[in-house]
Amino acid sequence: MKTVLTRTKLIASSLVVASVIGGAAYYLIDRQMVTDLVGGAEYSEDQLNEGDVADLHTLTLPEAKKRLNYLVLDARDSINQIAMMESLRLEISPASKTDKAATEQKELRYDEPFVPFPAAELSTALEALNTQTPAFDQVFFDRQSGLKLDVEPIRAVLKRGALPDQRQEERYAVQTVYWRDGTQQPFAAAGVENAESEDTTQAELKTNKPVERISVALTYQSYPAFRKIVLDPAHPKASGAEGDTYQLTALADGRASLLLATPNHKTFVIQGLTADGKTLYSGGSSSNSSPTAEQKANLRSYYDELLRMQAQFSSYQTSAALQEHLEHFAKSLPNTASALTNVHATYHFEDTPASIVIYLLDPAQTQTLILEMHNNVPAQARYIAYDNATQKSGFIDNKGQWVVQPRFERIEYTQMPDVYHMQVGSTDQKDGWSELHFKYFAFTPGANVLKQLPFDIIEKPINADLMIVERETNGPYGVYDVKKQQVVVPMKYVNVAVVGDLFIARPGLKTYEREADYGVWSLAGKELLAPRFSSIEVIGDYLYTTAGRDQQRDVYTLKLQRLNPPGSTAVGAFIQGQPQLVQDRKTQRFSLINPQGKTLPINLPYDEVEPFSNGMAVVKKGDRYGAVDTEGKLRVPLKYTTLNAFQKNLASAQMEGVEGLVLIDRNSAVVKKLGSYTTYNIPANSNDARYSIWDANEENRVNVFDADGVQVDSYERE
Incomplete structure (x- = not known):
């Protein structure tokens, strides 16, 4: 490419000298005479016609002469601005003593530090995801099914290998589908191709057979290596093997200015650090291109040609001839394409950095990794499926055949296998909305018959068979056995906690009323400690009860063996393997016991x-x-x-x-x-x-x- 810097005020005068207000600061100052400034004729406003070469042919000859004057002045200003910038160097001003209150710093914000994560490390981290079993959800329809890949863990890793605020553009392509019946097919045979879809985290299959796992080709960008450059007032300049240079030109007033000559094929990340290594929040940046030596030479040649044309202006018969000559001259200049890009950049921070760190990243390369992903929907006798024709949901078996016809508005899986949350109706509201009503259902053992369960809320699963349930909102809790399909701890308790095999609660029918004290029951509903405690607290592997007006405090194992001696009360708790402190209620003397309840000889x-x-x-x-x-x-x-x-x-x-x-x-x-x-x-x-x-x-x-x-x-x- 041949260029003559067509708009010549490339470096704004506001970037030449950094203003410094109070305190110690680093700034640019002219310490040497600028010897290569260009002088020449000055022009009044009436002698100038502002513009460029492109429309020169439209002007009359008198106006074209004014345009030539403007181009001469503009080129001269640019040459001088470049010379001024190159004559400046980093200096430090003395610290001035100021009122402490006036210099009080505001609370600073900080950015996340950029931690380079190049290709090899990124690949290792992604491969480690295979051991964590990446997953997908399979949604069933009447004759097809859809896959929704859970890619958030993958994106979290990819983000580490990306530039700050860079948009992730990874792509996923299903390669092979492994069915739960033991067969497998390439996606080209099993899948529905959708060339118009930009979301590669979803895929559609031609059948509603349950999938066990899939192999997925992940394509992403990563940079293979990086170089770290640190600039500060003591070390304001660095250079690289490719002729690249990095120079700190101003560091003051919450900003840093840099002159950079960076390889065209590389990317850089710049951050400002405090003296203790924190990354200052950046409020943005501004930059201007800076000319190379070849571009400066072209600019000077162009300027000299403009002066020659001024001197021989009478030899041009038309303004079109002027334009033609200038354009021909510009095309004849040497090619100034460079392997480096020169930039003068200013970065703004919450406070003046102590140093600037530059990460120079090698060009990003396309990488491909094969991941194995497993179905989030567990293997089961029946699957929820949606019928496109009726827009209702029902259940299909492992072969994709309907076993419960699609007649329900909505069916959802729950935390418990074989328990479903299903819409049973709705009530119209005055504001035009509808209140949806849901109930829990399970299948009768050995049949495809749904049975409504006697509670409205699943609080949480206890294990694969048992779960804490709530009869209705703000109502009592109990324990339901899914396998037996019966309530094993009656729903007549509130403030429930399950620890191991213990059900800790207090009898009551409303969560907002206190009808009784706390007790302990087995998960079969047998009373183990009568409800007579004002509180029961579980700390580690021990249970602490508090009862009576005197706040007697006892410590039990989770097998309900009381450990503190008769007549004593527990103080504190067994924590970090330390002895339990107890106090005799009569003598007020203190002693220590071990986890077996034995009094220590202390x-x-x-x-x-x-x-x-x-x-x-x-x-x-x-x-x-x-x-x-x-x-x-x-x-x-x-x-x-x-x-x-x-x-x-x-x-x-x-x-x-x-x-x-x-x-x-x-x-x-x-x-x-x-x-x-x-x-x-x-x-x-x-x-x-x-x-x-x-x-x-x-x-x-x-x-x-x-x-x-x-x-x-x-x-x-x-």
Whole structure:
């Protein structure tokens, strides 16, 4: 291609110098004399006719002379703009001290970091999906069936190998169909070709026989390799083996400007990073093409020819002759096609980045992978099918023959095999809508006869045979056995939970009324613990009951063996293999038991003992706190005025002579002084504590620290 940069103001003057306001910033500044600027005659507005060469032949000779003046001026401006840009270099301004409140940063947004996922890694990740059994749904009709591929897991992987915000354009082609009767056919024989369909995640089959699995050819694009380039004020320029260059020209005021000469066949992704490596949110970018050396030479030749034509203007008899000469001259210029594309780009961010990372990606290549997908609809004696002629649904058998004629408006599969949700009617509403009525049905064993089931809601399956059901909305719950087709736990309970073989609930007919206390039953409906508890809580493999005015708390195994000794109450819970704390109700003395209910030979001579948290239990004697380990050893002496639950290896405490909170380790060593606090949140047996501490230097500022004493947030409190 031959080009002379027809519109010559290629680099806007607004891109030449980056404005800097306050603080330390990086910017462009002219530190050297520009020696190759072009001078020449200046023209008044009356001496110019703005436009290009294309319509030069339509002008009178006087107006054509004005057009020539304009073209000379325009070419000269472009040459000088290019020279100015190339004379500039990156500099750093000194940081100015400003009022802290004025420079307070807003809460920043961040982008997801771009993590290159080239072809080999992408292929490995896609192949791993085969072990997770990709699936499809088969929908049956009177004589045909349709396949709907579940491609979301596949797209999630493909997205990792795509550019940010790139639209996925993968295609799926069914290759072979494997029927549940053990036969197989190529899709060309079994399928209905639909060349007009753009959705390749669906396919149509010529028969309604049940499918076991299909093989699918997935075609997608991926890039084979990448190069990572990092630019910052200390390293503002980089180059590549193909003559490509990457230069940081401005870094200030929430933006970064770059001069890039990138290979035409490659793609690049640019992100701005904070000093701690976070990816700043980008508010967009703007770019201008920048000329190559060959293009600049052509521009200069074109400019010189314009000057020559000005000097010999009287030799042209018509404006058409002027245009013809210019066009002929442009065609005669050397070809400026280049393997590189020069771009000046400016990116806008939430804040000024500390560095710019550029990922240069090799050209995308088409890849094909064969996936095996399995039918989501399980093998069964009957399948829901839709009849196109009557627009009703019924059931077909494994051979595609109707066993229940299509007479139902709607039939749906449920979470339970062989249980169906079916529309049984509708009621017209005043607003013109209809309320649809559904019931659950199952087939009578050994027959193709549907039986309506005695409940309106399936709460959730328990196993392949049992499910928790609700008689009606806000009504009582029970357990239904699908295989026996009978209610095995009567529907007369609310607030139900099933743990193992235990049915935990309280008797009642309405979920919003409290008619009785909690109890425990077997999944056959046998009472195991009478309903006399204000609450029953399951923690791990243990069940905790609370009863009576004194809130007696007992701990049971899931076999309902009570573990805490008679006359004692359980405190806390068995968590992370730590002993269970119990307290004698008469003597108020504390002791520990193991998961078998055996009292451990550990003396706890303290006024108060807290449950274990991360292997340490806070204890109190008099007005001082300490902590013991699971062996009962006093690891933290009784010297603290406040001691909170341990978070992994550290606990927050208060002690005489030190203002505010400190963090101590398991041996009572002070790891960090946090300071005066406003609030704190300390969940037991976790590392998720948050401490809100007043800033020592700035009034009304609160700094938030995590369990390890690392600051994670800061805010101003009114």
